[in-house]
Amino acid sequence: MWNERPLDSADINPFGTNKEKAKEETITADSCKCPACGSNMVYEPQLESMLCKNCGNLYAPDGLEPRGSLGINTAPDYIIPFKIDREQAGEIMNNWISSRKYTPRGFKTKCRLTKMESLYVPFWLLDSAVTSDITGTGKKYEGIGTKILEVTTTLSYYIKNLPFNASKKIASKLLESLEPYDFSKMVKFESKYLQGVCADKYDQLPDEMTERMRKRIDKYSRSHTHLISKQYDEYEERSNNSYTRINEVSVKYCLLPVWFMTVEYEGEEYQYAVNGQTGKAGGVVPVTESYDALSKLTGWMKGIRQWIPLGVIALLLVAIIIVANLNSVMSTLNTLLTVMIAFDIVITTTYLVLLLLRTIDRSLVRKKRQKAYDINDYDEEPGMNSYFDEVKGSNIKVNEQLVTRIVRVKNQKGKVVRENNYDF
Numbered sequence: 001m002w003n004e005r006p007l008d009s010a011d012i013n014p015f016g017t018n019k020e021k022a023k024e025e026t027i028t029a030d031s032c033k034c035p036a037c038g039s040n041m042v043y044e045p046q047l048e049s050m051l052c053k054n055c056g057n058l059y060a061p062d063g064l065e066p067r068g069s070l071g072i073n074t075a076p077d078y079i080i081p082f083k084i085d086r087e088q089a090g091e092i093m094n095n096w097i098s099s100r101k102y103t104p105r106g107f108k109t110k111c112r113l114t115k116m117e118s119l120y121v122p123f124w125l126l127d128s129a130v131t132s133d134i135t136g137t138g139k140k141y142e143g144i145g146t147k148i149l150e151v152t153t154t155l156s157y158y159i160k161n162l163p164f165n166a167s168k169k170i171a172s173k174l175l176e177s178l179e180p181y182d183f184s185k186m187v188k189f190e191s192k193y194l195q196g197v198c199a200d201k202y203d204q205l206p207d208e209m210t211e212r213m214r215k216r217i218d219k220y221s222r223s224h225t226h227l228i229s230k231q232y233d234e235y236e237e238r239s240n241n242s243y244t245r246i247n248e249v250s251v252k253y254c255l256l257p258v259w260f261m262t263v264e265y266e267g268e269e270y271q272y273a274v275n276g277q278t279g280k281a282g283g284v285v286p287v288t289e290s291y292d293a294l295s296k297l298t299g300w301m302k303g304i305r306q307w308i309p310l311g312v313i314a315l316l317l318v319a320i321i322i323v324a325n326l327n328s329v330m331s332t333l334n335t336l337l338t339v340m341i342a343f344d345i346v347i348t349t350t351y352l353v354l355l356l357l358r359t360i361d362r363s364l365v366r367k368k369r370q371k372a373y374d375i376n377d378y379d380e381e382p383g384m385n386s387y388f389d390e391v392k393g394s395n396i397k398v399n400e401q402l403v404t405r406i407v408r409v410k411n412q413k414g415k416v417v418r419e420n421n422y423d424f
Contacts, residue, residue: 035064046210048245053207058249068128068249070206076189078125078254080181082118082197082276089259089274090116096272096281097263103285107265114269115262118276120199120255121175122166124206125183126213127389129248131156132221135241138232138400148404151235153228155221157394161186162217162387163256164209166202171271177282178275180386181256185277189255199255206251218244220384228398309351316344 032041034052041059044051049058049067056070084092090113098108132155140147161183165172221244222237229235257276262269265286272283323337388394405422 046214077252078186079189082257100285111263111265114264122202123163125252126162127250128246132244136237139234141233144408146406150401152399154397158389158392159387160389
């Protein structure tokens with residue numbers, strides 16, 4: 001037992017209580033002041049920079065070299081004036097609704113426009129340098145051998161005027177479906193453009209949106225994986241080891257023109273929007289319930305419940321056999337036997353039909369249903385090709401490191417008998 005051992009001052013009892021209190025020590029950071037305005041700065045992990053929340057300037061953690069600005073202005077810097085009027089917007093929306101597929105019968109003719117308004121929506125426009133490191137594993141086949149390579153790809157490019165919705169009241173997905181805007185027509189803000197049109201004020205600051213900014217850019221960078229995979233016979237990205245950085249940040253405050261509309265159909269309201277400059281429309285329309293009919297009909301056929309009809313059929317067959325044997329003794333059971341056989345045939349046929357419908361639903365209808373949802377759930381997510389800064393250009397570098405070489409050994413008949421792995 002520990003307590004029976006002689007006490008040694010150098011050998012502290014781990015199960016006892018230390019009578020001498022340890023000195024409490026905490027690590028504190030010296031406040032870092034903004035070189036521009038003197039306010040305290042915080043570290044912004046998404047930008048890997050020090051951020052001044054007073055003036056929005058960004059600095060390198062080491063040396064405080066300027067890295068850009070999330071400039072926060074209270075009057076807009078720029079505005080894109082309305083080009084589409086009310087009549088045009090209504091016509092565009094009607095045509096857009098008519099182009100939707102897989103909608104309920106009568107929706108295109110019976111839906112009713114109940115509200116329509118024009119609004120200047122606040123946006124932050126992001127200019128930035130982007131660097132994305134994408135890692136993966138590539139395989140190259142070389143005769144009887146295969147090279148397995150660690151592939152690190154670095155994408156470098158610049159973006160200009162990438163818009164981010166600064167209003168929490170409006171769904172960003174809806175506004176993204178209206179992109180792109182033609183920012184060559186953007187002009188310096190003047191209050192005269194607001195005559196007769198309402199304008200929202202931002203309720204999200206740029207420093208509150210850095211994660212959203214990085215995620216959208218990161219997703220776009222990853223969409224170029226197909227360019228990397230073409231260089232290999234097989235390629236698999238490892239997303240956990242990939243990362244996107246944005247720096248040289250500059251943000252502008254801009255008002256963009258949008259027509260908002262509400263359509264009513266069978267007691268439900270559906271929201272739509274039209275780009276007030278280009279006329280591009282977006283929104284959500286309902287999907288016909290016929291694509292859900294089979295799913296509802298056969299949805300119970302999973303788990304233990306799908307075997308219940310088979311159990312009933314088996315019990316009926318046993319009962320039919322018993323009654324058939326008794327029928328040779330008692331002729332009065334003939335009618336009961338006939339009814340049981342007919343009932344068993346009906347249940348068996350119904351179950352087989354349901355199995356067929358379930359197979360059809362899984363192999364055919366499910367694909368059409370998903371296609372309908374994809375078509376009617378806004379529009380395809382916008383890419384970022386429109387926001388490339390072509391003047392500054394882009395670059396892609398691929399670095400390969402050989403990890404394993406697999407050599408297949410064949411016998412005299414040319415059949416592979418084993419594989420030898422050589423790690424590097």
